[in-house]
Amino acid sequence: MKIHTLDITFQNLNHTIAVFALESAEGLALVETGPYSSYPQLLATLAAKGWSPADFRYVFLSHIHFDHAGAAWALAQHGAKIYVHPRGLPHLANPGKLYQSARMIYGDAMDTLWGAMEPIPEEQLYAPQHGETIDVAGLHLTAWHTPGHAVHHIAWELAQPDESAVLFTGDVAGICIDGQLVVPPCPPPDINLEDWRQSLQLIRELPVSTLYLTHYGPVANKNAHLDALEARLQQWAAWMKPFAENQTPAPEVVPAFESFVRAELLAAGLDATGLARYEAANPAYMSVAGLLRYWNKKLAR
Secondary structure, eight states, X not given: OEEEEEEOOGGGOSSXXXXXXXXXXXXXXXXXXXXXXXXXXXXXXXXXXXXXXGGEEEEEOSOOSHHHHTTHHHHHHTTOEEEOOTTTXXXXXXXXXXXXXXXXXXXXXXXXXXOOOOOOOGGGEEOOOTXXXXXXXXXXXXXXXXXXXXXXXXXXXXXXXXXXXXXXXXXXXXXOSTTOOOBOOOOTTTOOHHHHHHHHHHHHHSOEEEEEETTTEEESOHHHHHHHHHHHHHHHHHHHHHHHHTTOOXXXXXXXXXXXXXXXXXXXXXXXXXXXXHHHHSOHHHHHHHHHHHHHHHHTO
């Protein structure tokens, strides 16, 4: 059993979005696909290892955000079966609403950032239940529904012969690039701190030794990483709450939050390239929108 961390150099930045190739004696599978805008880089990375898209008959998605699932349809066109959360499946079968909603946010940058998204035939989609194990290509992956970052989120536990299991965490275990600062990606519309904390506790209790982050790569110190993530999630939420209470429009909050996050990253020793990686993986303005939405819903109750 081999786990290959593939760098798709999103926006010409390395160590920003990972796709994971799982290689067993019986076959291959992918965890995540990256966005379609980076599909040429994914193809080149696969080709460098002697693989083609048709070699990957199974694709496991953490959730349907474009940086994780945007190229799933292209793998499906080569025959892959796509495993996705039940609440995400309809959007991959008919992505029009998802795509247009994203275009309203990203505007003219949509094509450059994410690229196209085409429907996937429903017979090539499968939605596992919480705790369901999928046995394919000599691989044993268990789906853990882990909301908080997104309601349609799965963390995939991979059993390994003679080794501890590992967990592909999508975004629920946050972002940590090159072992630097652990930060929570908080885009709209689904951020829910209570659900997120419960998902983190589930991950703590799973018998996994290593977390594989889509942004970016393996993390061995699971509990310390999750503790740092939960603390920063609480810190960011507390920072944002007064702006929600004062009904401050999001565009007015963005510059202050960008400065706040930049100061944290600089204090952690990041250089200009590191700052660019973190911003590409987790744009500050998206977290403003997500956290304000969370507080607005909570304060309205």
